[in-house]
Structure formats: C-alpha cells, structure tokens
Amino acid sequence: MAPTSTSFGRRLRAASDAHGPLCVGIDPHEALLRDWGLPLDAAGVREFGLRTVDAAASRVGVVKPQVSFFERWGSAGLAALEEVLAAARAAGLVVIADAKRGDIGTTMDAYAAAWLTPGSPLEADAVTVSPYLGVGALTSTFQLALEHGKGVFVLAATSNPEARALQRAIVHAGAPVPPFPSDGPADPSALPQTVAHHVIQETSAWARPRTAAGDWSSLGFVIGATVDRHERGLPDVLWPPAPILAPGFGAQGAEPADLDRVFGRLAATVIASESRSILSAGPDGLAARIGERAGLYRGKSHG
Numbered sequence: 001m002a003p004t005s006t007s008f009g010r011r012l013r014a015a016s017d018a019h020g021p022l023c024v025g026i027d028p029h030e031a032l033l034r035d036w037g038l039p040l041d042a043a044g045v046r047e048f049g050l051r052t053v054d055a056a057a058s059r060v061g062v063v064k065p066q067v068s069f070f071e072r073w074g075s076a077g078l079a080a081l082e083e084v085l086a087a088a089r090a091a092g093l094v095v096i097a098d099a100k101r102g103d104i105g106t107t108m109d110a111y112a113a114a115w116l117t118p119g120s121p122l123e124a125d126a127v128t129v130s131p132y133l134g135v136g137a138l139t140s141t142f143q144l145a146l147e148h149g150k151g152v153f154v155l156a157a158t159s160n161p162e163a164r165a166l167q168r169a170i171v172h173a174g175a176p177v178p179p180f181p182s183d184g185p186a187d188p189s190a191l192p193q194t195v196a197h198h199v200i201q202e203t204s205a206w207a208r209p210r211t212a213a214g215d216w217s218s219l220g221f222v223i224g225a226t227v228d229r230h231e232r233g234l235p236d237v238l239w240p241p242a243p244i245l246a247p248g249f250g251a252q253g254a255e256p257a258d259l260d261r262v263f264g265r266l267a268a269t270v271i272a273s274e275s276r277s278i279l280s281a282g283p284d285g286l287a288a289r290i291g292e293r294a295g296l297y298r299g300k301s302h303g
Helices: 008-019 030-035 042-056 074-090 105-116 135-147 161-167 195-210 256-269 282-297
Strands: 022-026 062-065 094-101 126-129 151-157 219-223 244-246 270-274
Touching: 008 062, 008 094, 008 151, 022 042, 022 282, 030 042, 042 062, 042 074, 042 282, 062 074, 074 094, 094 105, 094 151, 105 126, 105 135, 126 135, 135 151, 135 195, 151 161, 151 195, 161 195, 195 219, 219 256, 244 256, 256 270, 256 282
Parallel strands: 022 062, 022 270, 062 094, 094 126, 126 151, 151 219, 219 244, 244 270
Antiparallel strands: none
C-alpha cells in the first residue's frame, strides 16, 4: 500500500490548531462507572466511552481511550472498545489508543497491525508504545505507522515514581545515537546523556529524514506534565518538531497555566491529556466540563 498523502503529524497539528491542545482521556475505571450509575461490565464501559465521545466531539480534537479498562472485561470489553474507537474516529476526533505496547519481532509487528492498520477492528490514529526493549525493536511499527498515515507515541519520561531511576540513568559512553544535526536548532544538551534522552534521540534520528519540512513528526513522545524535564536530562528542543502527549494535567496537579512553564520551548507541540478532572463531572456535566477545560488551554503559546 502506498503511503497516505496526509501524515498523522499534520492531522494532529490541524486538530490542535482548530480546538486547542486538550486531549480527553477515556478511562472507565470502576469508581467512575459507579459514580456515573453504570454497571461494572462491558456494557458499562461501552456506554461510558460512547457518552464521552459524544461530549468531546466538536469541543476538542483528540481523545485517548485507556485500553486496559476495556480489556478488563475480556472479549466483550474489547468489542466495546472497538465501538468506541470507531465512533470517535467517525466523529472526526483524533484517537490515540493508550495501549503501551512493547515487544520484539513478529510479536510487536502484530501489535502494530492491530492498532494501526486501516480497517482493523481496533484501528486508531495512533498508539502508545514502550521503547524499553530497545527503540530499534519499534522500527517496523514506525514504518507501518508512516505507511498508513498513523502515529506512534514513545514513552520517554513518565510521571510514575518507579520510572525515575531508570529514565534518568546515564547511557554508557559511545552509545550509537546520532546527535541533532548541526543545521538544526541550537541545543547544547543534544548529546545523549540519560536513558530518556537516548530514547528521544534515537527516535528523532529515525523520524528526521521522513518528516516533511514544516510538519510535526508522526512519531511523538509521552512526557509527563509533572516530570522535571531537566532532572530527566531531556532536550529543550526536538528536531524534527514532535508532538508530546503529556498526561498529568488536571487531577494529577498540572494546570493549563503551567504548560509554558513546564515545557518551555517544547510547549508548542504539547497535547495535554486530562481524564479524571473531566470525567468526574459525570454524564450530565461532562460536555460543559470539557468545554470549560478546553477553553483554559486556548490562547497559550501552543500552535
């Protein structure tokens, strides 16, 4: 199949320009199902997901279903997820499947095919992946994504405390990662230092020759909004410019007003993910809460 004419990076940027950077997480965990008066089963998560899609459509550009809350209910839960994914895409939303897949060889190829192949029952616009079996193990996933106009978000600096020691560990001397090119933006910290930085460097090196000038890359990164970027050794610029999926806004403590301070020069490509802070409004207050939170992000330096 020939590559699609419109890249994921370009479509995501257009959605963000039109609606702002807010991404609504679809996380139907049991406490929220109870609060919404829904049954603790596949029918409950289906109803939860479809109501959230309806409320998000035209108010934001991006939604992010958390796959685990659907998998929890087995085959019926996955069938519910299929309906939610299809409804979100039909509503014109950019859909990021938060699956955090990571493996090697044909196993990873099968994960990529499930989430990124047009016509697949679980088709999404992008998927989150783990690079901790090696960024190179994700190469075929990257290739499949670009072939079909899809996106991949690589975990780089996550907010859970268990990740801190690993992600800030120093990469051994001589690690084979190309630095940012000399004709790119000035970045004195461009040489790889931490594991998190190494992941960004290696992914960016693969994406660079495959990203059109002026576009966002279709390969982005997950960087928590509550993470100290400098403590994790992250660069101050990304080359090519890449979308940053940033959980941690809302209930986890970061607020829209913090976006520029937390991300600095990276703020222009941040997709700010909120879930509990929005979903806690309940089914009757959901649309208003989404509109309110989306409005708080508009007018920031994002764009």
